[in-house]
Amino acid sequence: MRRTPVLRFRDFCVLFVLLAGGIAPAMATWNQPVDADQRLRELEGQLEQSRAEQEEIKRKAAALAGETAQLRADMVRAARAAQESEDLLSELESQLEDLRAREVSRSEALGRRSQQMVGVLTALQRLAWRPTEALIAQPQTPADTVRSAILLRAAVPQIEQSARELKVEIDTVTHLRADIGEQKKRIASTTGRLEDEHLRLKDMLDRKSQVQREAEQEGRAAELRVEDLAGRAEDLRDLLVRLEQERERRLAETAAKIAAEKAAREAEATARRIAREAELAAEKAAREAELAARKAEQQAAAEAHQRELAQARAAHEAELKAQAEAKEKQLAAQQAIKEAEQASRVAAATRPANTERPFSQSHGKLPYPARGRVIEAFGQTNDVGHIAKGITIQTRKEAQVIAPHDGQVAFAGPFRGYGLLLIIEHSEGYHTLLAGMAQIDCSVGQRLLAGEPVGVMGQDDTKPNLYVELRHNGQPVNPLPWLTAQKHKASG
DSSP, rough: OHHHHHHHHHHHHHHHHHHHIIIIHHHHTTTHHHHHHHHHHHHHHHHHHHHHHHHHHHHHHHHHHHHHHHHHHHHHHHHHHHHHHHHHHHHHHHHHHHHHHHHHHHHHHHHHHHHHHHHHHHHHHHHSSSSSGGTTTTTHHHHHHHHHHHHHHHHHHHHHHHHHHHHHHHHHHHHHHHHHHHHHHHHHHHHHHHHHHHHHHHHHHHHHHHHHHGHHHHHHHHHHHHHHHHHHHHHHHHHHHHHHHHHHHHHHHHHHHHHHHHHHHHHHHEEEEEEEEHHHHHHHHHHHHHHHHHHOHHHHHHHHHHHHHHHHHHHHHHHHHHHHHHHHHHHHHHHHHHHHHOOOOHHHHSOOOOOOSSSGGHHHHHHHBSOOOEEEOTTOTTTSSBSHHHHEEEOOOTTTTEOOOSSEEEEEEEETTEEEEEEEEEGGGGGEEEEOOOOOOTTOOEEEEEOOOEOOOSSSSSEEEEEEEEETTTTTOOSGGGGOSSOOOOOO
């Protein structure tokens, strides 16, 4: 009877030890498979959703790139059509001036002939009113009377011939006036088409601005840096040198940033991996110690508990493995996206302006930036003794200006002495400088295709002038041999 309390006390101690050291962790471990399966399913769902989002982003990026490429091709065609309409309109106006000059000349000749005919016909009319007998009574000799009759008879065929020529002149003037009316109709029709092309081109420019709006922030920063460089530049050569230094600085900063980010990511991943391995080792050691204690206390229950523990550990390891793989895949995806974007920007900043056709192979094939008449040639000395380093083209009002070759906008904005200045960087050290526009439709860092619209001439000036300069390694070269021949080209 006295041993019963001892056994109960011992049983209580054993129960307390089991509760403190074995049963509570075991119960927590038994609940882990259910939680691990649920978290694994959630993780797989998140991975699937992330893949879908990534594919959607790729699809949208591809669609945006395709839309941008198609839009740029449409803008090139629209700008070409606008310039052809400008050429046709200038030719029609020139023909109209010729017709007006011919009409004035013919009208003056017709007036002179009319005055002559009026005098002759008046004299004939006076003679016709006099009877034949009155000629005998005139105070003149019979020889003079006969001579007057002979002269009058000889003058009549000449008068008839003059009348026929006068009729031809009247018909010619009538036809010329009809041709002038038709020419005015053709000019009005061509002007309407040109206005439609300008409106369509304006819509395309607005659409292009909307498509490129996402990249404006980075472009603004570049513009501010370039404006600062332009404020400190002493001349165009200094500006070009500073722009080249700025481009090299951007490349160095980009490379250093990529290396630093990569090193930070690698260090962070290594630290996380080491910490996780230490945590797993500690958990494993704790579990092994716990299992050894429980096995010493209750060998019979250890086998069942060992199987449950093995299942829980397998689920936990599967969860850890899935999490690690998901994290690695996510980091790899983010890294791939960042590296692809960075590589695209670096490639865009470093590759030549035209990879398919070097600029040196475009000699004699470049289109004129604007249609018009060359009024100042390269090397020509003006009234103040200044030697031209480029050419000046006299254009129409609101004439379309295009890029003569593929390239990248290096500068776009006001520059002292030039007004609005646009500098396009090509391959092999070539630059095109365009000045005199009333509006620039591109921004710094933008890639341009040959023929793509870049600006519009003013409408207030009577005869707008576009200044075109071509430089190779900072030295001005004559742009005329590089440009293709126009239909109507004259030098001032």
